[in-house]
Amino acid sequence: MDFLSLIKNTGAYRTVKGDKENGRLSHAYLIISQDSDNLDSYLKIFAKAFVCDDGCPCENCRKCSLIEDERYADVIFYPQSSQTVGVEEINALIEESYLKPVESDKKVFVIKNAQTMTAPAQNKLLKTLEEPPKGVHIILGATSEHPLLSTIKSRVKKLEIPLFDKDTLFSAMEKDFPDLEKLSVAIACGDGTVGGVARNYNDENLKDITMVALDTLCNMKSSKDVLEYSNKIQSLKVDVADFLSVIELLLRDVLALIEKREQLVFNRPLAEKLVESNFSRGSVIHALEAVTDAFKRKKANATPTMLIEWLLFQILEGKYKWQKL
Numbered sequence: 001m002d003f004l005s006l007i008k009n010t011g012a013y014r015t016v017k018g019d020k021e022n023g024r025l026s027h028a029y030l031i032i033s034q035d036s037d038n039l040d041s042y043l044k045i046f047a048k049a050f051v052c053d054d055g056c057p058c059e060n061c062r063k064c065s066l067i068e069d070e071r072y073a074d075v076i077f078y079p080q081s082s083q084t085v086g087v088e089e090i091n092a093l094i095e096e097s098y099l100k101p102v103e104s105d106k107k108v109f110v111i112k113n114a115q116t117m118t119a120p121a122q123n124k125l126l127k128t129l130e131e132p133p134k135g136v137h138i139i140l141g142a143t144s145e146h147p148l149l150s151t152i153k154s155r156v157k158k159l160e161i162p163l164f165d166k167d168t169l170f171s172a173m174e175k176d177f178p179d180l181e182k183l184s185v186a187i188a189c190g191d192g193t194v195g196g197v198a199r200n201y202n203d204e205n206l207k208d209i210t211m212v213a214l215d216t217l218c219n220m221k222s223s224k225d226v227l228e229y230s231n232k233i234q235s236l237k238v239d240v241a242d243f244l245s246v247i248e249l250l251l252r253d254v255l256a257l258i259e260k261r262e263q264l265v266f267n268r269p270l271a272e273k274l275v276e277s278n279f280s281r282g283s284v285i286h287a288l289e290a291v292t293d294a295f296k297r298k299k300a301n302a303t304p305t306m307l308i309e310w311l312l313f314q315i316l317e318g319k320y321k322w323q324k325l
């Protein structure tokens, strides 16, 4: 997975790159990402950016490869012996911070899972964060800043890895997740993180949702069918929001196909099936508006049954109103 290309467009990356180029790398950064599965990979990119001589970072040099394997002498990762960061880990870090770097002018300490740092550990770290020995930089990585004491937060430069939009995720992930139909659905139902999309990609349920959504859009003909399809959808036993996301994805594809904006079509075979099943531009737009409305109604706590039945009636109404001649 090419995390660097993903990170390169973030403000967090641009900040660190700029700091390095101006010779003003901060003593301490806090990198926040909701992607608990990949936070470590993001932290490694930042650590490499600190010490790599050939780029920002090059990902190919000796230093970059060693950091990737957590074996570079001047970039040290914590925790080393447990899942959480306790006082012992911080004591080890502080002791190590007084030793000179082995081969460069910097020594970088990376604290993974900083959200698990105990309060005593955080208090221990304060002094080093404030006045680290010369050449020492500390990168804290956390999935959330809330568990961190305000005294910690006030001593670090806070950078956030944002949630990524659908197109960004698609182009970053398509090489490693080659079933593009599956990937587009996984992204549509994803939470904007690579980790969340990857979990969806491997979730067999999502394929079922797609098939039921397609079946509903193609084959539901009259209001007599609504109950049957509503039951089918609810028997999937998934969050209604996931179903809405898949329906939305399919409808957007159909619209792009009808409007001949082909480069925007994720899932061509399915979109073609839907066009054949008598969707016109007007009926797709009507259905998409209904989906947007359904998301709002869901937030307002509408029951799943009512929500789905309402949506299905809306889709039928649009198909009837804007039927192809």
Ligand SMILES: [Zn+2]
Binding pocket: 048, 052, 053, 054, 055, 057, 058, 059, 060, 061, 062, 063, 064
């Ligand atoms: Zn490098």
